[in-house]
Amino acid sequence: MNYDVLIVGTGVGGLYTAINLNENIKVLMITKDSVRDCNSYLAQGGVTTILGEDDLESFISDTLKAGNYKNNVKAVSKVGKNSIKNIKNLSRLGVPFEKKDGKLKYTREGGHSKNRIVYCEDQTGKAIVEELIKVVKDKSNITIMENTTLTDLLIEYNTCYGASIINNNRLIKVNTKAVVLATGGIGGLFNSTTNFASMTGDGLALAIKHNIKLKDMEYLQLHPTVLYEKENKGRRLLLSESLRGEGGVLVNLNGEKFIDSLLPRDVVSAAVLKEIEKTPDKPYVYLDMTGFTKEYLTNRFPYIYEECLNRGLKMESDLLPVAPAHHYCMGGIEVDLYSRTNIEFLYAVGEVSCTGVHGSNRLASNSLLEALVFGENAAENINSKINEITINLDKVNSFSDSINMKPLINYVKGKADHRYDKLFNC
Ligand SMILES: Cc1cc2nc3c(=O)[nH]c(=O)nc-3n(C[C@H](O)[C@H](O)[C@H](O)COP(=O)(O)OP(=O)(O)OC[C@H]3O[C@@H](n4cnc5c(N)ncnc54)[C@H](O)[C@@H]3O)c2cc1C
Incomplete structure (x- = not known):
């Protein structure tokens, strides 16, 4: 198959990247199970937003304090500054955030010094994903393949040329100009987790295989x-x-x-x-x-x-x-402020990535915000570069039909705090 962009994952990270790509870009989105089987769908509490410019400093301070000052301040500032714009965009797309007298209502969660979280009852993720799916399905440039699994990345000389995927027992090679990993977290590795069992850190396992830089993997979040x-x-x-x-x-x-x-x-x-x-x-x-x-x-x-x-x-x-x-993985594939990994034309967004926003402990409701802002970022960067890239057919022909999870499991176990031992499933 030949596509301009392959997006792996249909959570908020993948979907929001897709809708921000130019409409002349041919996009393939794949997801392991059905399009709704993602952690984004389970999000309950809401999405953080600053209340106005004068709240930025306080948002940054709360996020750094929760993250034990291990955060990347530039990334924290970036998500704060871009929050209002993206919440407005979601509202415009039809996400029914709670309102009173026509104005957004804000709730509060642990670590926030004030109410600044927008929400849709207690199923905010479902409400957002449902609207984003509608938008994506309306776009003729985007194809979604469900029950389709990424098995390898095609990487040579520090450049990503595509991926191998499995659909219906068929191993397919996808040649691309860019790949976006939005494969989510690693809850599936634990026997006690809030995550879908299918979230097994596949993007991270491939990162280990191809020497793609990981960061902060020792920071795992338990939800109390x-x-x-x-x-x-x-x-x-x-x-x-x-x-x-x-x-x-x-x-x-x-x-x-x-x-x-x-x-x-x-x-x-x-x-x-x-x-x-x-x-x-x-x-x-x-x-x-x-x-x-x-x-x-x-x-x-x-x-x-x-x-x-x-x-x-x-x-x-x-x-x-x-x-x-187990609830959330703060670490992930290291990306810069444009969602770029250390491999050319390979991007990572959402929980699989490590932007540095969360430090060693994510502040509540900052994950969806990060997926939105860095998804938009990835799309903008791809939009600006895509015309310069040509698809290199048959550039890389060595790939695998399955992901070896053992190195990731050993890596995570080696990094994790011993208090997590009882929680591991493997
Ligand atoms: C119960 C729960 C409640 C939460 N509440 C909140 C909240 O209120 N606010 C907040 O900000 N955050 C919340 N979070 C965290 C937040 O939901 C997630 O961190 C975020 O949604 C991750 O989005 P994502 O797009 O990165 O990944 P996900 O939404 O998890 O999507 C991952 C996608 O990758 C696909 N995938 C994975 N591996 C492969 C593969 N090999 N091949 C093909 N596809 C693959 C999956 O099928 C899926 O489509 C919550 C999490 C949980 C579990």
């Missing part, structure tokens, strides 16, 4: 409030941080507060793990939402309310057992 279910394996139900942002409180098994519930995730997760160590037969604490009425909870958090009810828990009267689980 994931519903504890003894029998459940694999993907767990996230209880969004916005529950605490709206007033929910963490208490231990004796009903006592043990931490300020709105501190950044790494601090809260560490405090929860410490509490849990005291009661190994009951490895959880409680999220207390009983201060709220059923009416409020079903309006503000309809999805989470329903999911809890399906598991026999009434949020207005039952304490919700929670424990930390």
